[in-house]
Amino acid sequence: MTEFEFNEPELLDDDMRMVRAQVRRYVEEVIVPQADAWEQAGEIPRKAFRDFGELGFLGMRHPVEYGGGGLGAMSSVILGEELSRCTFGGVASAFTVHSDMSIGHIAHRGTHEQKQRYLPAACAGEKIGAVCVTEAHAGSDVAGIKTRAVRTAEGWLINGSKTYITNGVYGDIYIIAARTDPAAKGSRGISLFIVEKGNPGLKVARKFDKHGWRASDTAELFLDELQVPEDALLGEEGKGFYYIMSTFQNERLVAGAMSVGQMAKGIELTLDYVKQRQAFGKSLWEQPVVRNKLAWLASKTFACRTMVYSCAQMIDEGKDIVREVSMVKAFVCESLQEVLHGCLQLHGGTGYITGTPIERMVRDARILTIGGGATEVMLEEVAKRM
Known part of the structure; x- marks a missing residue:
């Protein structure tokens, strides 16, 4: 095989060079031989997340005290770049959505109790994360979301739907955006919630058959009388x-x-x-x-x-x-x-x-x-x- 490489820039320290070498080795020796089967199945085995987590690749940006690596943005770049060299985009997307786009919300904005509850398992690949923002009429226009969350005596009641959610079928920890202030206009009055797999109000409406990224699962979700406790609120109300x-x-x-x-x-x-x-x-x-x-x-x-x-x-x-x-x-x-x-x-x-x-x-x-x-x-x- 002809190798095509650029010189490494000096801004990469020894830690980042080691991360690159380790991820590339894992991609070539473990992911590539199995990824075609994952592509055919339309899902990545949970064992693959656990194995990747054991090597420390799923929590590189997260705090050390909760099982992460405490590294910076460059580690995310190396991870995304090297995972994509496997030639299976769905594999790269499933792992990076988990590590950088869903669980990251908890790492940056969660309380100590929330971080303690979710981050160690997420960093270890034992629990898979999904971020649920997009709706049928609100994609890049995040301010247009219609999903509602109403405060109740037990916490919050959420109703609405989400679509095109990566890891939506097989996920365990869902970060859900909902409008908590119906009077607020546009971007105001939106909050984030942590919802766990198994909540009876969280339903997978369908698993999409996609043009590409076929190894990752992508779902449409219905949030039907989804009851969550008060401490499911992530960060400040209205800052979502x-x-x-x-x-x-x-x-x-x-x-x-x-x-x-x-x-x-x-x-x-x-x-x-x-x-x-x-x-x-x-x-x-x-x-x-x-x-x-x-x-x-x-x-x-x-x-x-x-x-x-x-x-x-x-x-x-x-x-x-x-x-x-x-x-x-x-x-x-x-x-x-x-x-x-x-x-x-x-x-x-x-x-x-x-x-x-x-x-x-x-x-x-x-x-x-x-x-x-x-x-x-x-x-x-x-x-x-x-």
Whole structure:
């Protein structure tokens, strides 16, 4: 196999280099041999989460005292980048939604009791997390959610629905956004709640059959008279929108990292193919047009990687990066489409056959311009800050 690697930037310390080596080894030795079966089944075995958790990869950003690693944003970038090299986007999404987009809410905003109750099991992969924000008429427009939570003598009663929820079928810990102040307009009056699997008011309406990311489970959920105790409230009442927006910044950074990992792996697979494929009396690699195309795609990948790493460094320095991370989400995820389509083109008919890595990667890549904030929404976020 032809290896395609960039030089490691100096901003990566020895811990991050070790994380990369360990995740890559696990991906190559454990995930890749099994992932096709997971893709066919439409789910990832719980044992895979436990095994990944035992190695410390599911809690790298979370506090050490609750089973985490206490690392910064760069660890999320390395995790997303290396997981995506497995060529199964659903695997990368299921793990990162758990570690960075759902359980992170508890790590950042939970009480000591909530952290103690949920984080150790989540970091160990014994409990799987899902974040439930999107609704049928409120995707990138988070302020438009209609799910309601009403205070009762026992705590809160939640009614509504959520859709496109990764880990929604097999999850154990659900972070649910609901409107707690019906009089509040737009982004105000939204709160977050922790809901556990088995609550009779939380029902999986259906498991989606998706175009890509087929190894991860994605669900539509009904919240029907969902009763939760008072201490299920996560953070302050009415601050949910701001919590979601804060976590979105990390989600968008991870989407950029996943894109970079897919681009690099796509180029690696394509280099291997064009050096073997013969046409017109020579290998495709010997054709200048092919070499130039791959050089261009590699250059774009390097530019995207530099953006992602720079943004992670700014997060770890405590800077406000809403504009920059929106640029990353828009530019890098759109660049992913160009790079992988270019790779598929160079594979010719082989790239169009279901089951080949490059065909699967092209399908899996499409969601990254939609999920976590559509490209058009991201560009508006940039424009508002110009």
